[in-house]
Amino acid sequence: MIIDRAYxxxxxxxxxxxxxxxxxxxxxxxxxxIRAIPKALASNRRRQFAVWDSPDRxxxxx
Numbered sequence: 001m002i003i004d005r006a007y008x009x010x011x012x013x014x015x016x017x018x019x020x021x022x023x024x025x026x027x028x029x030x031x032x033x034i035r036a037i038p039k040a041l042a043s044n045r046r047r048q049f050a051v052w053d054s055p056d057r058x059x060x061x062x
Contacts, residue, residue: 005011
């Protein structure tokens with residue numbers, strides 16, 4: 001940072017805000033997980049596996 005400070009003026013303000021990105025990212029991620037787990041557990045009463053059925057796109061392998 002000391003070497004590049006002549007070329008990167010005002011870079012310090014980004015270091016101040018850089019710490020908030022991971023904090024908000026993990027906070028929002030935790031809220032989504034807390035919200036999704038009870039919903040997923042309540043809806044899994046049938047005990048069946050989810051299967052992805054890919055739609056036919058009309059592309060044949062020759």
